[in-house]
Amino acid sequence: MLPSRLPDPVPPARHEIAASYIGRLATLHGLNISTLWTQTTIREPSGGMRRIIVPERLAALTGRTVYELAGALPELRTPQPDWAMFRHQPQPGCRYCDTKHPGGEVTRIIPHHRYVCTRHQIWICPSDADGHTTRLDALPEIVQAQRRHLRILRRHGWAITYDAVLTAMLICGQLWSLPENENGEARNEWVRRANVLIPPGTAEATFSVARLCAVAYPEAVALAPLLASPYWRQQAQRTTWNRHLFNAEIARRLRHPNYSYKDHDNDPISHWANMIAKRPPLDPIRVHDQEHHLRKPALRTATQLAQQRQAHAFDPSHRAGAPLVAHRHLATVFRRAWDPIRRHVVSPDGNSYYQL
Numbered sequence: 001m002l003p004s005r006l007p008d009p010v011p012p013a014r015h016e017i018a019a020s021y022i023g024r025l026a027t028l029h030g031l032n033i034s035t036l037w038t039q040t041t042i043r044e045p046s047g048g049m050r051r052i053i054v055p056e057r058l059a060a061l062t063g064r065t066v067y068e069l070a071g072a073l074p075e076l077r078t079p080q081p082d083w084a085m086f087r088h089q090p091q092p093g094c095r096y097c098d099t100k101h102p103g104g105e106v107t108r109i110i111p112h113h114r115y116v117c118t119r120h121q122i123w124i125c126p127s128d129a130d131g132h133t134t135r136l137d138a139l140p141e142i143v144q145a146q147r148r149h150l151r152i153l154r155r156h157g158w159a160i161t162y163d164a165v166l167t168a169m170l171i172c173g174q175l176w177s178l179p180e181n182e183n184g185e186a187r188n189e190w191v192r193r194a195n196v197l198i199p200p201g202t203a204e205a206t207f208s209v210a211r212l213c214a215v216a217y218p219e220a221v222a223l224a225p226l227l228a229s230p231y232w233r234q235q236a237q238r239t240t241w242n243r244h245l246f247n248a249e250i251a252r253r254l255r256h257p258n259y260s261y262k263d264h265d266n267d268p269i270s271h272w273a274n275m276i277a278k279r280p281p282l283d284p285i286r287v288h289d290q291e292h293h294l295r296k297p298a299l300r301t302a303t304q305l306a307q308q309r310q311a312h313a314f315d316p317s318h319r320a321g322a323p324l325v326a327h328r329h330l331a332t333v334f335r336r337a338w339d340p341i342r343r344h345v346v347s348p349d350g351n352s353y354y355q356l
């Protein structure tokens with residue numbers, strides 16, 4: 001028989017998924033997780049197999065108000081949050097923040113714009129094999145980039161910021177994949193940071209695409225406001241001869257003094273200006289689904305093998321951005337880069353849309 005009220009109802013963590021919180025409560029009290037899950041959930045009214053949380057039951061069990069629980073647990077909010085602004089898969093957060101939450105691993109559903117725990121200087125994105133232990137003490141510009149990222153969010157909202165930062169990350173990965181003399185001074189920074197996070201000779205143990213993402217993050221965040229800005233998007237769409245201002249701004253942000261428009265798609269910035277600047281921001285391909293993602297997924301064997309191959313071949317000074325370009329974290333913007341070109345159409349009633 002389960003108690004109606006737990007003697008030690010620890011609080012939930014911010015953005016924790018309900019299954020993680022209930023699992024920790026069960027562990028702390030020596031209870032069976034399935035039994036506690038059943039006590040706090042009901043079958044969904046539509047008759048499916050899925051069970052949904054009853055906030056009042058969790059409130060009664062913990063002695064905490066529904067309002068207090070919903071402040072930390074997004075699944076308990078009414079109305080439901082816009083799940084598109086969260087990563088679709090739950091993941092661990094900062095392991096140092098988690099030490100104050102007993103009862104086992106804390107699994108969270110994290111918004112797209114959270115890449116760094118600025119308090120503990122830990123890299124927390126994307127979900128990857130390194131267990132979120134990547135310390136950024138020696139790379140304060142990555143922590144600073146998270147603060148700049150939040151300023152972009154406040155100015156443009158989550159959807160434009162999501163698209164701009166991921167697109168900028170893809171562009172940085174593509175630049176880092178070009179021959180050495182074509183990717184500007186940012187490359188020197190990428191090599192330097194990569195040597196800190198993946199010290200030479202240790203790639204077999206330290207390599208992860210999450211760390212490559214951290215390496216390129218400051219330049220991605222420097223580039224993103226330009227990709228998000230309506231003014232610069234307009235400038236980017238002007239004719240080749242009239243793009244001087246846009247090119248100069250790119251050169252300044254990427255410390256790439258010789259940057260100029262190139263009339264081929266090998267230059268990812270020219271490709272963005274020619275093909276993508278006129279398109280609306282993308283929604284994430286996949287959105288959090290409470291039915292299928294109650295727990296964080298384990299890294300698949302195929303993914304682990306791919307990472308081992310990439311680690312073996314890793315050389316930060318030679319086209320090292322390729323694994324970042326191909327990583328699933330950038331899938332939304334990567335697919336668009338290879339999309340058929342769509343035509344911008346304005347209908348008679350004034351609505352603007354894109355047509356294949």
Ligand SMILES: [Zn+2]
Nearest residue numbers: 094097117120
């Ligand atoms: Zn932390």
